[in-house]
Amino acid sequence: MSTPQLVVHHDKELMAQAAAARLITKIVDAQASRGYASVVLTGGRNGNGLLAALAAAPARDAIDWGRLDLWWGDERFLPEGDAERNVTQAREALLDSVPLDPKRVHAMPASDGPWGADVDAAAASYAEELARAAGPENHGAVPTFDVLMLGVGPDTHVASLFPELPAVRETERTVVGVRGAPKPPPTRVTLTLPAIRAAREVWLLAAGEDKAGAAAIALSGAGEIQAPAAGAAGRSRTLWLLDAAAASRLPRSLYPPASP
Numbered sequence: 032m033s034t035p036q037l038v039v040h041h042d043k044e045l046m047a048q049a050a051a052a053r054l055i056t057k058i059v060d061a062q063a064s065r066g067y068a069s070v071v072l073t074g075g076r077n078g079n080g081l082l083a084a085l086a087a088a089p090a091r092d093a094i095d096w097g098r099l100d101l102w103w104g105d106e107r108f109l110p111e112g113d114a115e116r117n118v119t120q121a122r123e124a125l126l127d128s129v130p131l132d133p134k135r136v137h138a139m140p141a142s143d144g145p146w147g148a149d150v151d152a153a154a155a156s157y158a159e160e161l162a163r164a165a166g167p168e169n170h171g172a173v174p175t176f177d178v179l180m181l182g183v184g185p186d187t188h189v190a191s192l193f194p195e196l197p198a199v200r201e202t203e204r205t206v207v208g209v210r211g212a213p214k215p216p217p218t219r220v221t222l223t224l225p226a227i228r229a230a231r232e233v234w235l236l237a238a239g240e241d242k243a244g245a246a247a248i249a250l251s252g253a254g255e256i257q258a259p260a261a262g263a264a265g266r267s268r269t270l271w272l273l274d275a276a277a278a279s280r281l282p283r284s285l286y287p288p289a290s291p
């Protein structure tokens with residue numbers, strides 16, 4: 032696993048714009064070298080802010096939207112079209128305004144889908160969808176995502192991995208159902224830490240004063256069961272994208288960087 036790197040922007044608007052620019056470059060580079068790119072989206076305010084910034088960026092037209100696979104890190108297990116579903120919010124922020132290939136948009140199941148209210152069956156079906164997309168080098172688990180984004184919650188949760196709940200302890204399955212989440216809605220579907228760690232790059236997004244405590248805890252050596260954000264890392268890069276407010280309680284040894 033890679034060691035976290037930090038980039039701190041002045042405010043959350045700038046953070047969203049800079050992260051969107053970074054994502055455009057990543058996608059364009061992956062498409063140039065491999066023919067397609069694979070990105071995992073996050074829900075939450077910071078993730079949706081990034082998507083809105085991407086929608087407003089003229090350079091978005093550099094992306095070949097038809098050769099982009101989109102997955103989700105987690106979903107609120109609600110009916111299709113519910114305004115609180117992460118996919119609904121992503122569609123509003125960006126996806127409805129770009130020419131994606133619908134077959135490459137892998138939304139997580141809804142609570143009124145083929146598995147009804149059975150969140151475990153819904154999670155298992157998403158795991159199967161991921162496994163079908165994985166290549167032989169991925170050992171049948173999940174594709175090697177180019178970038179996997181995670182909004183960091185004020186309690187250090189990422190995706191729907193909440194402190195101390197069973198999902199954050201999962202070591203075998205790639206996707207699990209969550210019940211009793213402390214943030215509504217209580218029932219969710221989430222990638223697990225093993226699936227997250229299969230990504231080439233993991234980007235953690237934290238903007239706003241309410242994220243300052245979470246960033247400080249996760250980056251100060253906390254365990255992943257107590258602070259799930261501490262366990263999120265990419266194979267080749269782990270990037271924390273913060274604004275100054277979210278970085279305000281980081282230990283001096285981490286930020287600002289020591290001068291030579």
Ligand SMILES: O=C1O[C@H](COP(=O)(O)O)[C@@H](O)[C@H](O)[C@H]1O
Pocket residue numbers: 073074075076077078104105106107117181182183184185188189190191214
């Ligand atoms: O519920 C969720 O919350 C987190 C963080 O959201 P934020 O609004 O505090 O930024 C998000 O990462 C996750 O995908 C989402 O389902």
